[in-house]
Amino acid sequence: MKLADVQQNYDRLARSYDFWNRWVAEPLTGIEALRAQTVERLELQEGDSVLDIGCGTGLNLPYLVEAVGESGRVVALDYSEGMLAKARERVRQSGWSNVELVQGDAAVLADVGGPFDGVMSTWALGIVDDLPGALERAVEVLGPGGRLAILDLHRTRAERGLRRCVDPVLHLVLRLSGVDSKEDLDDARLRERWQEGKTFLRQTLTNVGEEPNVGASGFLFWGRGHT
Numbered sequence: 001m002k003l004a005d006v007q008q009n010y011d012r013l014a015r016s017y018d019f020w021n022r023w024v025a026e027p028l029t030g031i032e033a034l035r036a037q038t039v040e041r042l043e044l045q046e047g048d049s050v051l052d053i054g055c056g057t058g059l060n061l062p063y064l065v066e067a068v069g070e071s072g073r074v075v076a077l078d079y080s081e082g083m084l085a086k087a088r089e090r091v092r093q094s095g096w097s098n099v100e101l102v103q104g105d106a107a108v109l110a111d112v113g114g115p116f117d118g119v120m121s122t123w124a125l126g127i128v129d130d131l132p133g134a135l136e137r138a139v140e141v142l143g144p145g146g147r148l149a150i151l152d153l154h155r156t157r158a159e160r161g162l163r164r165c166v167d168p169v170l171h172l173v174l175r176l177s178g179v180d181s182k183e184d185l186d187d188a189r190l191r192e193r194w195q196e197g198k199t200f201l202r203q204t205l206t207n208v209g210e211e212p213n214v215g216a217s218g219f220l221f222w223g224r225g226h227t
């Protein structure tokens with residue numbers, strides 16, 4: 001999704017995002033368990049530093065803050081000011097003093113600091129316009145032996161079953177709500193983007209692993225930076 005659309009669409013979505021996450025995405029896909037699994041793959045220790053790319057309203061923050069403890073550092077980046085405002089509110093209400101929120105493009109990752117012990121992203125990188133650039137930057141800000149975990153979708157259409165009938169309706173809702181642009185929902189394009197992206201990650205990281213989820217439409221990918 002182009003940056004201008006990210007800003008416009010997600011600023012508008014920010015108000016209802018947590019509602020949809022809790023009452024639609026969670027019952028349909030068990031989204032919270034997947035967030036927890038992604039953070040577990042980072043193997044974070046007390047005092048570690050971690051970066052969440054495309055953090056949205058900050059729904060991963062409770063898991064990350066708990067994993068690194070009060071002595072750790074959590075940095076969360078998003079392009080949408082509206083989504084970040086919600087994340088800021090979550091940080092304030094929770095009284096976390098070790099969370100920094102940064103506005104910026106995932107393909108640039110300016111002002112995030114680093115290197116990090118862990119870098120993660122959930123359902124965000126797949127819509128980043130410059131996915132190859134974002135993956136390169138994600139690896140660059142990893143410290144020696146640091147761990148990367150990505151939870152995302154690599155298919156937008158099911159190959160068989162009931163989902164084949166549901167998908168066109170779902171796509172319409174995702175388009176109209178602004179969650180995805182037309183090109184984000186292009187199944188062949190998304191598959192190709194992630195095929196290339198994962199090839200790059202496999203060549204660049206060690207101890208790489210991958211697990212399917214959300215039928216076979218989603219994946220959790222993890223790996224470790226070189227020491």
Ligand SMILES: C[S@@+](CC[C@H](N)C(=O)[O-])C[C@H]1O[C@@H](n2cnc3c(N)ncnc32)[C@H](O)[C@@H]1O
Nearest residue numbers: 010054055056078079080083105106122123124
């Ligand atoms: C579907 S939401 C996921 C939010 C959050 N990670 C979660 O799991 O709930 C996608 C997020 O990616 C952000 N995003 C999209 N493109 C971006 C970019 N180029 N740079 C930074 N953030 C981006 C959007 O603003 C939005 O908050």
